[in-house]
Amino acid sequence: MLSFQIGRIQGSWVNFLPVIQGGKFRPYEEENCSSEEDLTSQDNSSQDGSLPPSPIFDAIDSQSVTRRRRTSPGTDSSTSTPPTEDSHSKFGFLDARTRNEIALDRSKYPPLDFACQENIKQKYRALNQRMLDEGLFDCNYWAYFIECCRYSLFATLFYVFLRMGWWGTSAFWLGCVWHQLVFTAHDAGHMGITHNFHFDTVIGIIIADFIGGLSLGWWKRSHNVHHIVTNEPEHDPDIQHIPFFGISHRFFNSMRSTYYDREMTFDVPSQFLLKVQNYTYYPIMMLARFNLTRLSWEYLLKGQAPKKGPAWWHVYLELVGQVVFWYWYGYLVLYKTLPDWSSRVLFLLVSHVIPSPLHVQITLSHFAMSTADLGVHESFPQKMLRTTMDVDCAPWLDFFHGGLQFQAIHHLYPRMPRHNLRQAQKYILEFCRETEIPYAIFTFYDGNKEVISRLGDVAKQLRIMEECRKSIAEEGVFSHHH
Amino acid sequence: MEKTAVRPSRKDTVLSRRYIEGLIADGKHVIIYEGRVLKVDAFIKFHPGGEKPIKHMVGRDATDEINAYVETQHERV
Numbered sequence: 001m002l003s004f005q006i007g008r009i010q011g012s013w014v015n016f017l018p019v020i021q022g023g024k025f026r027p028y029e030e031e032n033c034s035s036e037e038d039l040t041s042q043d044n045s046s047q048d049g050s051l052p053p054s055p056i057f058d059a060i061d062s063q064s065v066t067r068r069r070r071t072s073p074g075t076d077s078s079t080s081t082p083p084t085e086d087s088h089s090k091f092g093f094l095d096a097r098t099r100n101e102i103a104l105d106r107s108k109y110p111p112l113d114f115a116c117q118e119n120i121k122q123k124y125r126a127l128n129q130r131m132l133d134e135g136l137f138d139c140n141y142w143a144y145f146i147e148c149c150r151y152s153l154f155a156t157l158f159y160v161f162l163r164m165g166w167w168g169t170s171a172f173w174l175g176c177v178w179h180q181l182v183f184t185a186h187d188a189g190h191m192g193i194t195h196n197f198h199f200d201t202v203i204g205i206i207i208a209d210f211i212g213g214l215s216l217g218w219w220k221r222s223h224n225v226h227h228i229v230t231n232e233p234e235h236d237p238d239i240q241h242i243p244f245f246g247i248s249h250r251f252f253n254s255m256r257s258t259y260y261d262r263e264m265t266f267d268v269p270s271q272f273l274l275k276v277q278n279y280t281y282y283p284i285m286m287l288a289r290f291n292l293t294r295l296s297w298e299y300l301l302k303g304q305a306p307k308k309g310p311a312w313w314h315v316y317l318e319l320v321g322q323v324v325f326w327y328w329y330g331y332l333v334l335y336k337t338l339p340d341w342s343s344r345v346l347f348l349l350v351s352h353v354i355p356s357p358l359h360v361q362i363t364l365s366h367f368a369m370s371t372a373d374l375g376v377h378e379s380f381p382q383k384m385l386r387t388t389m390d391v392d393c394a395p396w397l398d399f400f401h402g403g404l405q406f407q408a409i410h411h412l413y414p415r416m417p418r419h420n421l422r423q424a425q426k427y428i429l430e431f432c433r434e435t436e437i438p439y440a441i442f443t444f445y446d447g448n449k450e451v452i453s454r455l456g457d458v459a460k461q462l463r464i465m466e467e468c469r470k471s472i473a474e475e476g477v478f479s480h481h482h
Numbered sequence: 483m484e485k486t487a488v489r490p491s492r493k494d495t496v497l498s499r500r501y502i503e504g505l506i507a508d509g510k511h512v513i514i515y516e517g518r519v520l521k522v523d524a525f526i527k528f529h530p531g532g533e534k535p536i537k538h539m540v541g542r543d544a545t546d547e548i549n550a551y552v553e554t555q556h557e558r559v
Binding site: 001002004005006007008009010013014015016017018019020021023025026027028029121124125128190197220221224225227228229235258259306307308309310311376379380381412413414415 | 538542551
């Protein structure tokens with residue numbers, strides 16, 4: 001990496017808004033640029049460029065929507081005290097809702113000024129060193145031995161019941177194996193086991209592709225982006241679930257996904273499904289694994305995998321993995337062992353539905369958290385803690401949540417092995433106290449309630465918006481210009 | 483293009499923010515890491531984590547992100 005160095009910077013760096021996020025950069029001209037220097041560019045490029053590119057409520061009076069939203073349950077009362085000093089000019093083209101959400105976050109989280117964010121960064125780095133010194137980045141292989149015992153037990157049960165002809169029970173245990181194994185694949189994808197890129201990747205591919213029939217490479221590709229731009233509606237693939245779910249009103253406008261490089265059209269099916277998304281959440285989550293299979297195949301067959309560099313061969317191993325998976329699962333189990341089509345469908349459904357607590361767990365950590373974009377001056381640790389929540393559970397239940405209950409800590413230190421996250425939690429609490437960043441933690445039950453209420457909230461906003469549109473159309477009121 | 487190439491590219495040259503902005507305007511992928519200016523155009527295709535994460539860090543100080551995700555931490559102990 002350092003061989004690509006072309007120079008140094010003096011002092012501290014003020015971030016630009018990247019091109020992919022809509023940032024504008026001025027060409028450099030030797031003669032006139034040396035004098036005007038940095039001050040001008042700091043203002044115009046990073047702050048306003050970070051705003052979403054399009055207004056949302058273009059056809060209705062946004063004020064009335066806001067007023068009605070405030071009275072609805074679930075809306076925080078502190079919304080009304082936003083420190084929006086620059087709102088009238090820079091945020092002028094934004095809709096009120098987006099503005100409110102940003103203001104709410106800015107009132108809850110430390111200020112975005114340079115000194116404050118720099119202090120957070122320094123404390124974050126010091127904490128990293130401290131945890132490194134205490135061995136929290138060293139993998140606890142004993143814990144993985146216990147994991148492996150559990151996997152083997154579940155796999156054995158799957159096999160025994162299959163031999164006995166208890167198709168449903170057998171499928172249940174296979175589902176349990178998949179549910180549990182995904183956590184280790186996740187660790188491997190983050191190089192959180194041996195910390196060796198190739199070794200961990202092979203572990204991950206064996207689990208995800210050979211045993212699970214999914215693609216580790218697909219998952220890593222989207223997961224890396226998710227970790228960098230967590231909960232940003234245009235950029236984070238993990239919250240881009242149109243037409244099924246939208247966790248922000250910003251999806252009401254067709255946005256361009258920079259991850260998929262396509263328009264997320266807010267079409268008729270999305271309009272319908274988003275209005276009932278708080279009811280469809282669990283049923284759809286139960287079938288989520290089928291979608292993962294689709295995305296995995298898309299990744300492998302469309303050549304989205306890295307073709308160069310150290311990861312060039314992973315795609316070939318993954319393709320072998322797919323063949324092996326469909327041989328044992330599709331041919332040996334589904335086709336050869338199961339006697340008829342009804343038991344085959346039953347087996348397929350049960351084995352795919354049982355791991356669904358995992359999908360709930362994955363979405364839980366982010367769906368109820370903020371999707372507001374505070375711009376490029378926000379430090380990495382603050383952004384992670386603002387967009388991610390943890391789940392409070394008893395230590396004996398750790399296996400069920402598989403480390404994802406410490407999602408916020410994991411987002412701060414992604415390469416920390418899973419079994420050390422609980423130990424790291426007390427340091428993170430201390431860090432949050434010192435930096436005054438709120439640490440979001442809910443029980444699994446309350447976390448679920450949060451997600452459902454967020455989904456319901458967005459559904460309600462959509463309904464209100466449509467009502468407004470309708471009444472405007474009926475009364476013949478025309479929207480004024482922005 | 484020609485104008486930016488005039489500048490010597492020795493590793494310790496101090497580059498101004500305005501100059502770096504110009505590089506990015508030229509389509510270069512420039513990120514900041516621990517006070518260093520890295521131009522990663524040759525690397526981006528080889529990045530095992532894909533191109534998108536790098537594109538999201540263009541023009542930004544990626545120190546914390548790189549240290550969090552990439553295998554540098556442990557080597558430094």
